[in-house]
Amino acid sequence: MRLSKFSRRVLVWGNLIGIPLIWGSLIGIPLILVLIVAISWDICRYQVSRELAALRAEGLPTNAAELNHYLSIPAGEPDATEAWLKAIEAVNALTESKAAGGLPIVGTGIDSIPPAGEDWDQQAAAEAFLKQAEPALEAIRIAAATPGEVRLLSDLHDAVLNDVIGIRNLSRLILFAAQVCGRQELFDGAFENISHALMLSMEINHKTFFWVQLIRIVVFSQASEAIASLLPAARWEETKLIQLQQQLGANDFHRDMQHALITERASSLDIIRKSLWEPLRVFNERKTLRLFHEAIGAFDFDWPLAIKRLADLNSRVEVERHRNSMWNWEHLALTTMGTWKWTGEAGIRVTAKQRCLIVALAARRGQLQGKDLPENVNAIPDTLFASEEQARTCRVDPYSGDPLLIRQQDGEWIIYSVGSNLKDDGGTVETNESGEIPDIGYAFRW
Numbered sequence: 001m002r003l004s005k006f007s008r009r010v011l012v013w014g015n016l017i018g019i020p021l022i023w024g025s026l027i028g029i030p031l032i033l034v035l036i037v038a039i040s041w042d043i044c045r046y047q048v049s050r051e052l053a054a055l056r057a058e059g060l061p062t063n064a065a066e067l068n069h070y071l072s073i074p075a076g077e078p079d080a081t082e083a084w085l086k087a088i089e090a091v092n093a094l095t096e097s098k099a100a101g102g103l104p105i106v107g108t109g110i111d112s113i114p115p116a117g118e119d120w121d122q123q124a125a126a127e128a129f130l131k132q133a134e135p136a137l138e139a140i141r142i143a144a145a146t147p148g149e150v151r152l153l154s155d156l157h158d159a160v161l162n163d164v165i166g167i168r169n170l171s172r173l174i175l176f177a178a179q180v181c182g183r184q185e186l187f188d189g190a191f192e193n194i195s196h197a198l199m200l201s202m203e204i205n206h207k208t209f210f211w212v213q214l215i216r217i218v219v220f221s222q223a224s225e226a227i228a229s230l231l232p233a234a235r236w237e238e239t240k241l242i243q244l245q246q247q248l249g250a251n252d253f254h255r256d257m258q259h260a261l262i263t264e265r266a267s268s269l270d271i272i273r274k275s276l277w278e279p280l281r282v283f284n285e286r287k288t289l290r291l292f293h294e295a296i297g298a299f300d301f302d303w304p305l306a307i308k309r310l311a312d313l314n315s316r317v318e319v320e321r322h323r324n325s326m327w328n329w330e331h332l333a334l335t336t337m338g339t340w341k342w343t344g345e346a347g348i349r350v351t352a353k354q355r356c357l358i359v360a361l362a363a364r365r366g367q368l369q370g371k372d373l374p375e376n377v378n379a380i381p382d383t384l385f386a387s388e389e390q391a392r393t394c395r396v397d398p399y400s401g402d403p404l405l406i407r408q409q410d411g412e413w414i415i416y417s418v419g420s421n422l423k424d425d426g427g428t429v430e431t432n433e434s435g436e437i438p439d440i441g442y443a444f445r446w
Helices: 005-057 064-071 081-096 123-132 134-144 161-183 187-203 210-230 238-249 253-275 278-298 303-321 331-335 339-368 388-393
Strands: 405-409 412-417 440-444
Touching: 005 278, 064 253, 081 134, 081 161, 123 134, 123 161, 134 161, 134 187, 161 187, 161 210, 187 210, 187 238, 210 253, 210 339, 238 339, 238 388, 253 278, 253 339, 278 303, 278 331, 278 339, 303 331, 303 339, 339 412, 339 440
Parallel strands: none
Antiparallel strands: 405 412, 412 440
């Protein structure tokens, strides 16, 4: 069919215009996408640069070098690091000698040390071991008498394993000695050893890595358990009970968990800078900064709200993390997240135990003054706490924000927190039939 003159003109102009449009689309669209990415990258780089500058202006670390400075003990301030490292070295040498054999806590034994008055076929072996351990125990006494904080890591990339193992061994030796002293009714010796363990947990630099904070919590918790096990039988005078309250209360886990996140932020930023090429790096840096800003900011609130904010943040991160990672430019930032979940859980649990034990010590002080055991925490006079701050905060359950609970049943006086389920499970502070410990606290037979 012969085309009309008009149709032929349309076809010619279509070819003249259409072919360049097709080629323009093939070339122009990718160029536009590249331009969009370049502009986004430049904006992101500016935002990251501004946020990093703001953190540095506050004296907060953003990379490895700044983190080393942040963690260091200021010049002229007391530094007990060397003394504790010598004690750890002495304890590690003792541990490597396997002198403890099958003893519990310090050796391969799995049974707990029975209380005074009960037979123990390892009593002689325990006393012989402690004689052999005397040089290490003396090194611990010297370290405990040395004022100052303890800096365990020399730089960001040091392996923490040796320090963690060393602190664990040292803590076990101290608490083994305390328990054996308790069996022998040498309660002053038990008090001295427990005090050393609490001192170590206080002196570990609170501006430290999250994993060091965890081992610090372990040391604190073991010392607390030793106090709780010995408290009903120990004939500690009130001045010693006050000192224990002071040492327990000197650990501020709310503050220290926030510091742990500050160090984790610097560590995460350092990993991202060394793992990604420039465009992806800045997107992941921005995401890391924003997420950590929320996590760190959660600790500006009391425990109940802080835990809620951390849980909400963790849920959002989990949703983002499970998106298609191929198109998620911030994937590395999301995979390095999650520390805050463990930070919150570890911090609030040890805080609940800390407050319960301080209240128990207050009740014990009341007994020494001729008072009956309190039926609720508000019945405890402020004067039985080591400070006004303790009297104000230690009656409060960090999980619920309500007063801690007291229950007296079957000859036991139980002080407890409702725990993460926010339910009063009747003061079940030991493992139940389901293998769970729903409430958090201590049970005493006075």
